[in-house]
Every structure is written in structure tokens, then in C-alpha cells.
Amino acid sequence: MKSIRIVLAGVLMLLTTACANQPKEAAEDTNQVIETIMARRSIRKYQPQPVDRQTMDQIAKCGINAPNGQNRQSWEVRIVDDPALLAQMSEAMAAAHPKMDAEMVKGMFRGAPTMAFIARDVHYDFSSIDCGLLAENMMLSAWSLGVGSICLGGPVRFLTDNELCKPFVEMLGFSDHYELCLCVGFGYADEAPEAKPRNAEKVKYVENK
Numbered sequence: 001m002k003s004i005r006i007v008l009a010g011v012l013m014l015l016t017t018a019c020a021n022q023p024k025e026a027a028e029d030t031n032q033v034i035e036t037i038m039a040r041r042s043i044r045k046y047q048p049q050p051v052d053r054q055t056m057d058q059i060a061k062c063g064i065n066a067p068n069g070q071n072r073q074s075w076e077v078r079i080v081d082d083p084a085l086l087a088q089m090s091e092a093m094a095a096a097h098p099k100m101d102a103e104m105v106k107g108m109f110r111g112a113p114t115m116a117f118i119a120r121d122v123h124y125d126f127s128s129i130d131c132g133l134l135a136e137n138m139m140l141s142a143w144s145l146g147v148g149s150i151c152l153g154g155p156v157r158f159l160t161d162n163e164l165c166k167p168f169v170e171m172l173g174f175s176d177h178y179e180l181c182l183c184v185g186f187g188y189a190d191e192a193p194e195a196k197p198r199n200a201e202k203v204k205y206v207e208n209k
Contacts, residue, residue, distance in 0.1 A: 036144045041195065043110075043148030046187035050081035050113040051147050056186070060116075062141035066133040074120060074127035075134050078172040081114040089159070089168045096164040108155045112185025119178040128181055135184050148189035155183045 051059075056079055068074060080086060086109060094105040109115055118135060120127035139149040159165045160180055169180060 032144070036140055038195075040140060040143040041148070041193045042150045043112075043185075043187070043189045043191060043193070044150060045189070045191040046111045046113055046148065046185075047190050048083075048113060049188065050083070051142075051186050051188070053081070055145055055147060056081070056114060058145065059138050059142045059147065059186070063116075063134045063138035066130070066137040068130040068133060069124065069126045072121065072124055072127075072130070074124045074130045076119045076174050076178050077134070078117045078119075078174070079114065080117065080172075083113060086113075086115060089165070092165045092168055093155070093158040096162040097158060105158060108152065108158055109183075110150050110152065110185055112150060112187045114186040116184045116186065117172050117180060118182040118184065119172075119174040120181040121177060122179055123177050131182050135182055138184060138186075142186055146188070147186055149187075150185045152183040152185060156180050 060077060060079065063077065064073065064075075080089075090106040090109060093108060094100075094102045097105055116135075116138065118131050120131045124130075135151055139151065142149045159169055172180070174180065
């Protein structure tokens with residue numbers, strides 16, 4: 001009986017060792033980070049309810065844990081989930097650009113019910129890169145939590161190239177040496193777009209010839 005227990009213990013040890021030494025490639029099929037990156041889509045149609053603030057707090061926390069130059073954290077983020085305020089900002093952008101199609105300008109936020117306005121530190125040359133990394137962390141973490149997103153540059157231009165929208169930018173309360181550089185819309189998706197093709201030939205290894 002003792003010998004049987006020894007044999008069984010040996011078999012169990014072998015099985016445990018084999019499982020622990022599975023090739024890394026096999027594990028990548030269920031890698032949640034890779035799955036999230038490959039599954040995320042830019043969403044342009046949203047359900048009307050804003051993202052609950054507990055979820056947005058988690059998304060923002062992931063954002064500020066992005067890599068950044070010299071740990072300067074050269075960003076500031078302001079989150080707006082008040083539909084009336086977002087509507088007022090949209091109306092102001094349209095009024096400030098009368099030569100543009102009004103409905104197009106009003107749709108700058110793509111219907112996202114929660115907007116994150118991201119500003120960069122103008123005293124740091126690489127702050128725009130830091131802000132991009134922060135935004136990517138926020139968008140990927142949002143998708144993993146069932147929240148869609150879209151990264152937007154248009155609202156930055158339409159909010160900052162005129163005096164009419166200036167009060168809304170000031171309302172965001174960025175520090176003196178920060179300027180708005182990026183907007184990210186968040187919300188629960190009301191569409192399921194297919195992935196757009198990517199050109200893998202743009203990625204190449206360089207060999208020393």
C-alpha cells in the first residue's frame with residue numbers, strides 16, 4: 001500500500017511539473033491583456049446613460065498609472081458626465097464655427113455621455129506623448145470593464161480656436177501652464193463595429209548588414 005502511495009505521489013508531481021512548464025505560446029491564447037487590445041474598437045454610437053463614477057474612477061486610476069517621462073505625470077484630466085454641460089459645449093462649438101455644418105460640429109463628442117478632457121504640461125517637451133499613453137491606458141481598461149471609448153482631437157481644435165468657447169475651457173480648471181490636447185469619450189456601446197484592417201508591413205526588423 002505504501003508503494004502505491006509513493007507511485008501516485010510521483011505521478012502527481014510529474015503532472016504538476018508538466019502543467020507549470022507549458023510553452024508560453026499556449027498561454028497567450030487566453031491572455032486577457034492581448035484579448036482586450038485585439039478586441040477594442042472605437043465606438044461612435046452610445047447608450048445615453050453616463051458611465052457610473054465608480055467605474056470611471058477605476059478607469060482614471062489605470063490612466064494615471066501609465067508610463068510617463070521622468071515620472072513628471074505631465075497631464076491633467078477633467079471628466080464631464082453632465083449631459084446639459086456637454087450639450088452647451090457642443091452648441092458653443094457650433095456657434096463659434098458658423099461656416100461649418102452645425103450638426104457635424106455638435107456631434108464632435110460622437111454622442112459619448114462621459115468625456116475626459118486631457119491637458120498637457122507645456123513646459124515639458126514630451127507631455128503630449130505622456131497624455132497619449134494615459135489615454136490608451138484609460139481606453140483599454142474601459143473596454144475590459146465593458147465600457148466603449150473613442151479618442152478625439154477635433155473637439156480640442158473647436159474649443160480652443162475661438163473666444164466663444166473659452167469660458168468652457170476655463171471651466172475645466174486646468175493649471176496655468178497646461179493646455180487641452182486630447183479628448184476621450186466613454187460610454188456603453190450601442191454598436192459593435194468590425195475591426196479595420198491593419199498593415200503589418202509597417203512593422204519591420206532592422207538588421208545590421
